[in-house]
Amino acid sequence: MARRPAGGTAAPSNTSKDELLKYYRDMLLIRRFEEKAGQLYGMGLIGGFCHLYIGQEAVVVGLEAAAKEGDKRITSYRDHGHMLACGMDPNGVMAELTGREGGYSKGKGGSMHMFSREKHFYGGHGIVAAQVPLGAGLAFADKYLGNDNVTFTYFGDGASNQGQVYETYNMAELWDLPVIFVIENNQYAMGTSMKRSTKSTTLFGRGEAFGIPGEQVDGMDVLAVKAAGEKAVAHCRAGKGPYILEVMTYRYRGHSMSDPAKYRTREEVQKMRDERDAIEHVRDLILQGKHASEDDLKAIDKEIKEIVNESAEFAKESPEPALDELWTDIYADDLPQGSAEEHA
Numbered sequence: 001m002a003r004r005p006a007g008g009t010a011a012p013s014n015t016s017k018d019e020l021l022k023y024y025r026d027m028l029l030i031r032r033f034e035e036k037a038g039q040l041y042g043m044g045l046i047g048g049f050c051h052l053y054i055g056q057e058a059v060v061v062g063l064e065a066a067a068k069e070g071d072k073r074i075t076s077y078r079d080h081g082h083m084l085a086c087g088m089d090p091n092g093v094m095a096e097l098t099g100r101e102g103g104y105s106k107g108k109g110g111s112m113h114m115f116s117r118e119k120h121f122y123g124g125h126g127i128v129a130a131q132v133p134l135g136a137g138l139a140f141a142d143k144y145l146g147n148d149n150v151t152f153t154y155f156g157d158g159a160s161n162q163g164q165v166y167e168t169y170n171m172a173e174l175w176d177l178p179v180i181f182v183i184e185n186n187q188y189a190m191g192t193s194m195k196r197s198t199k200s201t202t203l204f205g206r207g208e209a210f211g212i213p214g215e216q217v218d219g220m221d222v223l224a225v226k227a228a229g230e231k232a233v234a235h236c237r238a239g240k241g242p243y244i245l246e247v248m249t250y251r252y253r254g255h256s257m258s259d260p261a262k263y264r265t266r267e268e269v270q271k272m273r274d275e276r277d278a279i280e281h282v283r284d285l286i287l288q289g290k291h292a293s294e295d296d297l298k299a300i301d302k303e304i305k306e307i308v309n310e311s312a313e314f315a316k317e318s319p320e321p322a323l324d325e326l327w328t329d330i331y332a333d334d335l336p337q338g339s340a341e342e343h344a
């Protein structure tokens with residue numbers, strides 16, 4: 001089947017060679033990392049839940065391209081791509097997936113529970129939509145501190161039917177919080193398609209009732225996502241309050257590692273892979289613009305494979321956490337300013 005012509009919705013002529021190569025590299029890292037995680041899961045090296053992001057890479061890579069140092073991000077359980085895109089170390093992520101000491105949560109959190117203060121990544125949340133009010137809280141902190149940071153708060157189409165999302169919209173708009181609500185609309189919530197769960201399908205439009213502007217974006221086109229991200233970021237940084245981006249995307253793999261896949265046809269998945277794949281799209285732009293040769297791209301592929309293989313080796317060699325780790329990281333050692341203890 002013919003792939004869509006390279007070009008997408010954003011003008012590729014505005015995009016430099018270095019940018020295109022960066023997006024290619026960043027999306028490929030996520031895809032290869034996740035493929036490796038899938039293999040390790042199959043080998044029994046990853047326990048618990050594992051939700052792969054394969055197919056959705058352009059969403060997070062496009063939005064990270066619109067972010068600056070200090071901006072925050074928070075997401076659901078489908079979180080490995082977000083971590084890699086904001087610069088977290090693949091070794092630490094893979095070691096956490098395999099429950100090892102070298103992982104971001106010392107092997108005690110697993111796939112859905114990783115954080116990085118350094119990269120302003122606030123998880124990794126297993127309760128559907130629970131991260132949405134938390135994201136508004138992060139944005140509230142930045143507004144209170146008077147800086148111009150924004151918070152990217154990611155959630156799914158399924159999550160967008162939860163009540164707490166709308167309570168959050170109301171408060172975020174009321175207080176002009178610098179938060180971008182990113183709805184990753186991959187058209188399914190576990191085995192339930194949007195068609196079966198939701199009558200009004202323009203999810204971005206639901207902000208209108210609260211006075212929040214929003215738009216729908218092609219999430220298989222990294223340049224379109226970046227352009228929309230820049231617009232949303234400018235709105236937030238200017239103090240105009242929240243913004244909603246509904247990013248239309250697709251996950252190629254199951255909801256999690258155990259998914260009977262009875263709710264959609266193989267042909268549907270294959271059609272997306274063949275015609276809309278975001279990595280192939282950037283690859284076409286690079287080759288058509290003569291920014292790099294097939295051999296240059298092969299060299300990048302090899303480099304990425306090495307990073308991913310090294311992360312798997314690191315994970316396998318890292319020991320399991322010692323038993324006394326059971327008693328650490330339960331309560332905070334340092335209480336935040338203004339806490340109960342200070343006022344006792």
Ligand SMILES: Cc1ncc(C[n+]2csc(CCOP(=O)(O)OP(=O)(O)O)c2C)c(N)n1
Pocket residue numbers: 076078126127128155156157158159160186188189190255
């Ligand atoms: C409050 C709550 N209800 C139900 C679940 C079970 N559950 C986990 S993921 C999921 C589907 C969410 O779909 P969506 O928001 O579209 O995100 P996606 O998995 O597509 O990324 C459900 C119902 C949960 N984890 N938390």
Ligand SMILES: [Mg+2]
Pocket residue numbers: 156157158184185186187188189190
């Ligand atoms: Mg979904």
